[in-house]
Amino acid sequence: MSTFLWVIVPYLTLATFVVGHVWRYRYDKFGWTTRSSQLYEDRLLRIGSPLFHFGMLGVVLGHVMGLVVPQSWTDAVGLDRHTYHLIALIGGIPAGVATVVGLVILVYRRRTTGPVFSATTTNDKVMYAVLGGVIVLGIWNTIAGSLLQIGGEYNYREGVSPWWRSIFALQPEPELMAQAPLGFQLHAMLAMILFAMWPFTRLVHVFSAPLGYLTRPYLVYRSRDARPGAGTGSRAPGRGWDRPELHGVGERRGRGRR
Template identity: 45%
Template structure:
């Protein structure tokens, strides 16, 4: 095992997950009032509507897809009668649809934040970093699943990345399982772990504030003040 492999697939994951846990505790105790998404709906709503809906609904299905593919062992599916073909059909078509929705939503939100002047002025660099990083994670995950797996590639992430990640969580990681992964999968893992590391210091912390309720809530109504006209640019 090379020093490179030891760092990126053994030390780096624990470093990012430690930042994820400790960072949330620190952020909650030092910036309770900043624990929000800092809504910009009153600045621009039309582009936000589609971007937000696509991203939030898509990411929920992507999350459960990762639970099914990474955290649930392959042997479980064999035990309950789910064949390899059935699993890959769901991963490619349902997972692919969720990936497309999430990617389009993230790109719409990034485009909105970059082009609407009032939102851009009120944004921080980490807001752009999060959206760019999310786009990288989503696009690499989508291309790996649909592009590589659907094309009949010999690499099986359920027999390699899945056991490696479960080993990270149980403190028994086998680094060799992930060192042979195609570069696309490695980029996906690296960028996803980096996202976990910076998560506590961004607006993503709002996810822990009843995110499912957010998806079904009514839009906040902002009314014009009499004698004044609010416009969007």
């Protein structure tokens, strides 16, 4: 069971994550979107979306620091275990709370706004439930392990982090995760479920960045109406903006009438 949960399942998750995104990009490019509902309601969206996305940015950076960077590296630069956990708490808890509050606002908006709720699929509901579970368990592990010390303080950088790196090094060490507290195991399992679902949900928009807008030339819009002040009330066109000549069109129309 330990090998299945902490070796086979992680590799199945990675395969699904990679192959699923390739498949989705090749066969469902028009579906590669967040399915934005801003046109239906934007008051709650303006509050919940920044809270959620900036909170998630902090959460991701914290996970990168905790999982990718070995403890020996931070020890080498003089950052002891107590100081590291203190920094993680100071930065992690506000980021986690912002993420939860933002997610609650977004889910409330989706449930109470008729058109937005009508556009919500079963896929979306399952994704929100799993994502919320992952975030709540992560906050609970931080509070229970570092502040309340329920079951004794657990240093995940000596268990969960080496296990996570061993998966990518193709030298899995399932015993490290098997010895972790139940909260960390549930957090990891739900996270793997979320990553396996990722390519088939609206979360694919994370990998879409409109970089082309940075180099795209300006688009100039000009009215086809030759009347002075058309489209701008009674004001005359500003300097530097010449209206296109329509003489050719007028001549053709004139010949047609004759």
